[in-house]
Amino acid sequence: MSPRLRVALLALSGLALLPGAAAVIAGLPPFGATIAQYGERINAIAPDARHVANMVSAINFDLRGLDTLGEEFMLLAAITGTVVLLRGHRGEGNSGRAMRRAGRALIPRSEAVVLACRIAGPLTAVFGLYVVVHATVTPGGGFQGGVILASATLLIYLGEGYAGWRDAVRSHWLDALEGGGALLFALCGLGPMLMGAAFMQNVLPLGTFRDLFSGGLMLIENLGVALAVTGGFTQLFLEFMEETRATDEPEEPGEESA
Amino acid sequence: MTASAAALLPLPVAIPLVVCAAMLATAHLLPGRLPDILATLAALAVAVLCAVIARHAAEHPLVYWFGGWEPHDGVHLGIGFSVDEASGWVAAFIGLLYAVTFVFAWGFFGRTHGHFHILMLLFLAAMVGFCFTRDMFNLFVWFEVMSVAAFALTAYHLEESALSGAINFTVINSLAGFLMLGGIGLIYARTGTLDFEGIAAAVARSGRDPVVAGAFCLVAAALMIKGAIVPFQFWLADAHAVAPSPVSVIFSGSMVSLGLFGLAKLSAVVFGGSDQLRHALPLLLTALGGGTALLGGWMALLQRHLKRMLAFSTISHAGIMLTGIGALSADGTGGMLVYLVGHGLVKGALFMVAGILLATRASIDEIALRGLGRGIGPAGIAMALAGLLLCGLPIGVLDQGTRLVQGALAQQGRGMALAAGAIGAALTGAAVLRAAGRIFLGLGPDPGDEAGAPSADEREKANRPLWLMLAPCCVLLALDVALPADLIEHAVPRAASAFLHRPAVAALAEGPAWLPWTSLTAALAGAGYGLFRRRLPALVVRPVSVTQSAPTRALEVLHSGLIGDYAAWLAVGVAVIAVVLGLA
């Protein structure tokens, strides 16, 4: 099909869809008028039932924990896939050590960049940890914190250069971190079954409302997610970086993550 | 007894997940063959557990609430699994298919620290979760896990066509995921719940409602993309043709039909209460299904790349399954479920034959392989038998499913869909039989239109003995042929009614007995024409070639491999569904 024909086809089906879409939009409740009964109900009962302040975490780790389990394993699938697809080409043998492209000199980094990264890296990591541990009381949780932690390791890359990064971060540790985190989460599901409860039933003491240690089993699940996401995203960055080592210097990424 | 059986429900999902997480955590420590063994055992465990669950679900569906969040005052708070007999058996079949595939692929994925077994096990867990869940969003999560694992597996060969096939597959199926999520958002906003039963009750109350119809349109489009229904079918040929053969076994045998399984479940259980949909669906589904069956069959006949041919044949059979759903009756749906299992067994065996050719003869091209199959006769017999079964040889599970689907269609007077299904099956059977004759008997030195079809140079590692690859293939075929017919005949009416949440029926209608034989004869005639065209009188050959050339070229042009075209067709498909629903 020629591009013009393709756009015409697209526009035609867009036109055909227009009345339907209009009818659907008109049939929906007006924006901001009401929320669904399910969400209302959770807002009403979850603070009492699970002693947590953050309803989104309560849903993610308790009421609908199975979804998050699936989501974690989706991440695992994607990162395993990425590793296989990128390494299948490079060959697995040399993934453990830094290799350098022939004919490319090491480019010295400016003092300022190194210093900035050495300061920003730990700060980002601390912020990431903060986000992880406060999952049940304030916004954030294992996933968000894990991504921020992974960005902190990326700052090491900017500060110390590739070799330094490779020394600090080893590929099979990351596999272990990622798999271990996911395993921890899955075992949080199976553990309660051994005690005669339902899969992923919150059998641990729930703690006090608005306390850092509230939510019982959710805390462990959150930890599992944080480990898996940190390991997974670091692995992802690592594998992607491996693809670009012909470049001089990646530009400023990672700043917004803090 | 049933209470303890219900407690088993999380295990078929949890076991593969735990095994693959543990495998990843210890990836660099695992010795050579351990991933193969672990993965096979895990898949077998899933199959056995699902079979146990299915047996216990025969009386009434088993229900399990995760986290102990049972519904309270009619509000469903958590996620539930709800397994009826049919879902249980389908999941058991999928577990078995994986176990057999792991044996077939023994050592094939050796060099990657078990990463491929990790992906395959995730794929398995997602499929079982997809069969069991009774929660809309959970369904979406498993749908996406399935997709993500599949995307990575497709590109394993890292060849140019494998990569661009995988990109097409990924983009189209990602769009499917977004559509589905949009539909879920709409139905949640309308009904205030995500649970199947809760939504069904609210839909039945709502009457004619554009939001419900819109939600169904989006979700159905997503599942039809997964199920490769015209005009969403384009990705399938690209992806199945380039994926490693063990992965293609899973794709064709279970992933595609699972999309239709989901569609059957949703349209019967969740959206069944809407009069508007009940009026529109039979026409929509049988028309799309019939078209898909014909187009898939025709395209299959025109291929020379064996896996691509089988991919189109899968499209054709997906169309037949869709016509079964379209009957919206216990006969049609029961037939579709039986057909799903039978088709998975036969198509899995065929892709294994393709894998055997790739490994032992280092090619997948029908014309290049002419006569080269002589040394591996058993594979040829398997392929010929599978081809006969595909087009309607009246024995085995696949045939039983076919007759039930045909019975449902005949009862409702949908002659067009009935004919389209029979012709589609005959065409795919003809294609497979022609290829078998050419490869294993050296017939047909003078190829017709198929010579102009796309092909690629491909081979797979030949690191396994022939018997190790042949045994799983024969197991699948033997299962299809030898599963006792009266057992299925006895179980299907009950299981199909429970699947549809309807009162049980005593027996199901079957189609006319002559129809499979007609398909079979037509397939043999088609294969014979392809192989012996040089010996036929010009009076026969010329009109056929003249009439088939133009549409053939047009069809090949349509299957351009361009992602932009596929996106445009996707929009067309969604618009067609929306218009049909809107007019009802």
Added chain:
Amino acid sequence: MTVILPLLFLLAAGSGTAVVLIRDPARQIFAIAVNGLVLAILFDALQAPDVALSELAVGSAAVPLLFLVALMAVRNQPPEEKS
């Protein structure tokens, strides 16, 4: 609030359109990052701080970074000899 929300929705539509219409991948990356940022602000205004934090970390940092890396990989590695 009644003014800010519509404005943010329109901004999200606009920045999304920009991502599509900027055909040069190198410049598109900036559009993607801006779009991520706009979405994060929109989500925060919609009282979804959890989602906003995720979108900030993923949509305006991690994903543009991946795009950047992919672009560099493509630019710097001439394709291998085809066999």
Added chain:
Amino acid sequence: MSMLPYAVAAWLFGIGLYGIATSRNFIHLVGCLGICQSATYVLLLGLGYRWGSIAPIFYDHPPGTPAVDPVMQALVLTDIVVGATLTALLLVLTIQAYKRGGSLDPEILRPMRPGGQPDRGASRADDGERTAP
């Protein structure tokens, strides 16, 4: 205003699809797919919003204060993970496809070209290629 979020969601999906249909560069195409996905974020969060409600976090406000729908937010969180994984996978595929095919243009990188002939097949199939174009 009451329809604006839904219209924006529909627009984003449409424009993303238009981008995919017309893109001549896979990296650009992946960006367009992200826009299609952001349509789902906007739709879901728009459906879960209620005027005058707080975020569903009862830290500064006591439980019982009207809050927006937390379920939609949980769904969107999962969706964002989906988006990140898909982007990563697609970019990997794109990089690899570029290395093999030497192009990022979908028109050039096709899965299988019509009439493609296997190299080794030609000699084996004695007259197999006769009718090939």
